[in-house]
Amino acid sequence: MISGFWVVVPAAGVGRRMGADRPKQYLPLLGRPLLSLTLRNILGWPGLAGVVVALSDRDSDFSYLSESKDPRVHRVTGGAERADSVLAALDFLAAREAPETPVLVHDAARPCVALEDIEKLLRAEPVALLAQPASDTVKLSRKDESGPSVDRTLDRGSIWLAQTPQRAPLGLLHACLRRALAQGAEVTDEASALEFCGHSPRLVPGRSDNIKVTHPPDIVLAETILRLRYAPTEDNR
Numbered sequence: 001m002i003s004g005f006w007v008v009v010p011a012a013g014v015g016r017r018m019g020a021d022r023p024k025q026y027l028p029l030l031g032r033p034l035l036s037l038t039l040r041n042i043l044g045w046p047g048l049a050g051v052v053v054a055l056s057d058r059d060s061d062f063s064y065l066s067e068s069k070d071p072r073v074h075r076v077t078g079g080a081e082r083a084d085s086v087l088a089a090l091d092f093l094a095a096r097e098a099p100e101t102p103v104l105v106h107d108a109a110r111p112c113v114a115l116e117d118i119e120k121l122l123r124a125e126p127v128a129l130l131a132q133p134a135s136d137t138v139k140l141s142r143k144d145e146s147g148p149s150v151d152r153t154l155d156r157g158s159i160w161l162a163q164t165p166q167r168a169p170l171g172l173l174h175a176c177l178r179r180a181l182a183q184g185a186e187v188t189d190e191a192s193a194l195e196f197c198g199h200s201p202r203l204v205p206g207r208s209d210n211i212k213v214t215h216p217p218d219i220v221l222a223e224t225i226l227r228l229r230y231a232p233t234e235d236n237r
């Protein structure tokens with residue numbers, strides 16, 4: 001399993017779909033801000049060299065998180081889109097670390113990722129991502145005046161739902177992301193920038209409880225996952 005990897009955490013979003021009174025990364029989960037839980041999770045990963053968190057230029061809350069005081073944690077100003085925030089963090093790293101340095105990009109909005117999945121990703125090929133094979137039937141929609149309806153059913157055997165972390169060597173990811181954005185590609189995850197440059201990232205099956213907190217019901221779901229994950233078991237009461 002590799003060591004000396006860096007983690008980039010895009011955390012500069014506004015949480016529009018959450019519709020809360022603050023950016024969702026600062027909403028409380030089990031009494032702590034979502035971002036704090038995600039960073040605590042990351043800071044426990046074996047072999048971690050450091051973390052670069054991309055924050056909004058209006059973020060005045062990060063410095064109050066205890067995790068922001070960890071010497072391994074660095075901050076940069078994010079951008080208009082998630083990919084811009086990731087690029088800002090990669091710009092920071094490229095000035096300090098070697099191009100072959102392994103980088104994992106992990107959404108601040110995914111606090112529940114399990115260490116077993118991180119270890120699987122760290123043992124995988126250098127260009128890889130956690131993803132969940134589709135377990136529901138997958139429909140492609142068409143739009144008409146009454147709203148979405150089914151266009152056709154897709155073969156779910158080849159459908160995977162991308163998660164994070166997504167992994168690549170620093171120099172490769174930095175170059176591919178810059179090129180994809182410069183050429184106007186739609187980049188919603190790191191793998192799509194790597195694909196744009198001709199790579200085929202390895203899909204590493206991830207747990208279904210590595211949810212991205214996006215809509216209001218996801219808060220309670222994430223709390224439930226974390227409670228079950230960290231509940232004292234009979235043998236460690």
Ligand SMILES: Nc1ccn([C@@H]2O[C@H](COP(=O)(O)OP(=O)(O)OP(=O)(O)O)[C@@H](O)[C@H]2O)c(=O)n1
Nearest residue numbers: 010011012013014015016017080081085108109
């Ligand atoms: N300009 C942006 C937009 C998003 N993100 C981060 O990317 C992750 C995944 O994005 P998403 O779940 O879409 O978060 P938001 O963009 O905040 O949500 P929404 O699209 O509902 O506004 C989040 O941790 C978010 O903070 C970011 O760093 N910079």
Ligand SMILES: C[C@](O)(CO)[C@H](O)COP(=O)(O)O
Nearest residue numbers: 082107162163164188189212
């Ligand atoms: C990166 C990601 O989490 C993979 O599924 C997803 O693309 C993020 O999308 P968002 O709209 O920025 O939340």
